[in-house]
Amino acid sequence: MIAGAHLTIDLEALAANYRLIRDRAAPAAVGGVVKANGYGLGAVEVALTLIGEGCRHLFVALQGEAEALVPELPHGIPVYILNGLLPGGDAACAAVGAVPVLNSLDQIERWSAEASARHARLPAVLQVDSGMSRMGLPADEIEHLLVRPELLRSIDLHFIISHLACADEPGNAINGAQETRFRAIAAHFPGVPLALDNSGGIFQARSRFDLVRAGIALYGGAPHGNAPNPMQATVALEAHIAQLRTIPAETGVGYGLTFKTTRESRIATIPVGYADGWPRCLGNKGAAYISGIRVPIAGRVSMDSITLDVTDVPDEHLYPGAPVELLGPHQNIDQVAADADTISYEILTQLSRRYERAYLPAGTRARIRSITP
Numbered sequence: 570m571i572a573g574a575h576l577t578i579d580l581e582a583l584a585a586n587y588r589l590i591r592d593r594a595a596p597a598a599v600g601g602v603v604k605a606n607g608y609g610l611g612a613v614e615v616a617l618t619l620i621g622e623g624c625r626h627l628f629v630a631l632q633g634e635a636e637a638l639v640p641e642l643p644h645g646i647p648v649y650i651l652n653g654l655l656p657g658g659d660a661a662c663a664a665v666g667a668v669p670v671l672n673s674l675d676q677i678e679r680w681s682a683e684a685s686a687r688h689a690r691l692p693a694v695l696q697v698d699s700g701m702s703r704m705g706l707p708a709d710e711i712e713h714l715l716v717r718p719e720l721l722r723s724i725d726l727h728f729i730i731s732h733l734a735c736a737d738e739p740g741n742a743i744n745g746a747q748e749t750r751f752r753a754i755a756a757h758f759p760g761v762p763l764a765l766d767n768s769g770g771i772f773q774a775r776s777r778f779d780l781v782r783a784g785i786a787l788y789g790g791a792p793h794g795n796a797p798n799p800m801q802a803t804v805a806l807e808a809h810i811a812q813l814r815t816i817p818a819e820t821g822v823g824y825g826l827t828f829k830t831t832r833e834s835r836i837a838t839i840p841v842g843y844a845d846g847w848p849r850c851l852g853n854k855g856a857a858y859i860s861g862i863r864v865p866i867a868g869r870v871s872m873d874s875i876t877l878d879v880t881d882v883p884d885e886h887l888y889p890g891a892p893v894e895l896l897g898p899h900q901n902i903d904q905v906a907a908d909a910d911t912i913s914y915e916i917l918t919q920l921s922r923r924y925e926r927a928y929l930p931a932g933t934r935a936r937i938r939s940i941t942p
């Protein structure tokens with residue numbers, strides 16, 4: 570075994586998730602959010618799969634991500650940069666043909682200046698802050714823009730967008746308040762298409778404007794915390810047993826000997842650790858599966874390995890090289906995230922570059938089946 574584990578990425582599951590969101594969001598169009606290397610799955614592979622399904626709008630976070638992605642895509646698919654224009658990056662952004670999300674008056678002024686310098690109109694998205702206090706024009710800058718509309722004269726506004734702070738909590742009244750504020754701001758820009766919803770917003774019972782920005786749901790994460798997850802898993806992660814040992818009762822395992830056996834025990838070591846993005850906080854908390862049997866993590870997660878208590882697994886499943894499921898039919902990204910007290914986004918975006926990766930192509934049957942609720 571050369572790599573510590575094998576990551577299988579099911580592009581047909583991704584495509585099926587896109588189609589589910591498309592049907593759910595219609596008549597709004599679906600934009601694909603492929604920031605952070607497509608949530609860890611590979612921005613180019615994800616983007617090309619989505620485009621194959623009819624997606625015509627892609628979002629990244631950073632200009633560097635756009636610069637890497639745009640040349641790999643068919644011509645004419647806009648790649649929007651959510652974090653906006655970096656100081657000094659204006660000319661490079663225009664040169665690569667990416668579309669910045671303008672998040673401040675300063676960014677609007679700089680993009681206008683870039684357009685003037687090129688004697689051209691330049692495309693952009695305008696983000697307004699409807700209540701999250703993170704990105705986008707705050708109220709005073711919006712007022713300022715409304716009395717100086719000439720600032721936008723050389724800019725082609727594709728969309729006005731905003732972002733929900735509590736989209737994963739459908740019952741939270743903040744969602745409606747943000748929508749109302751967004752509508753009020755957008756009314757000053759008649760005719761410009763609007764986009765508010767991320768995955769959580771898409772699965773709320775509200776209007777969805779002209780475009781949605783789907784991220785985690787495309788990748789199989791649950792759009793809402795406590796509801797059943799309608800999405801298909803897109804990743805499976807399989808390690809193999811590197812070493813097996815039998816140890817007596819009252820024996821410690823791993824750094825700090827934080828796990829102590831209460832009976833004669835079998836311990837299996839797998840070559841995946843926190844350097845692979847498997848959270849260190851899962852020590853003595855998380856689990857893996859061998860032939861469908863839950864095997865708890867025994868002791869701390871090391872940098873490059875994890876020790877599992879496999880005492881309850883029948884012998885025929887235990888041998889060096891035996892497969893160990895970390896993500897798959899019995900355990901999905903939301904369950905690992907819950908054990909680690911984090912969110913599925915973090916589990917996906919930390920998936921190791923050391924894993925050997927294989928892509929299952931779209932257009933075939935999705936193969937990563939979940940048998941968990």
Ligand SMILES: *Cc1c(COP(=O)(O)O)cnc(C)c1O
Binds near residue numbers: 766768769786
């Ligand atoms: C990351 C991001 C999204 C996608 O969010 P998901 O919850 O993953 O669907 C949408 N819009 C903005 C502004 C984002 O930063």
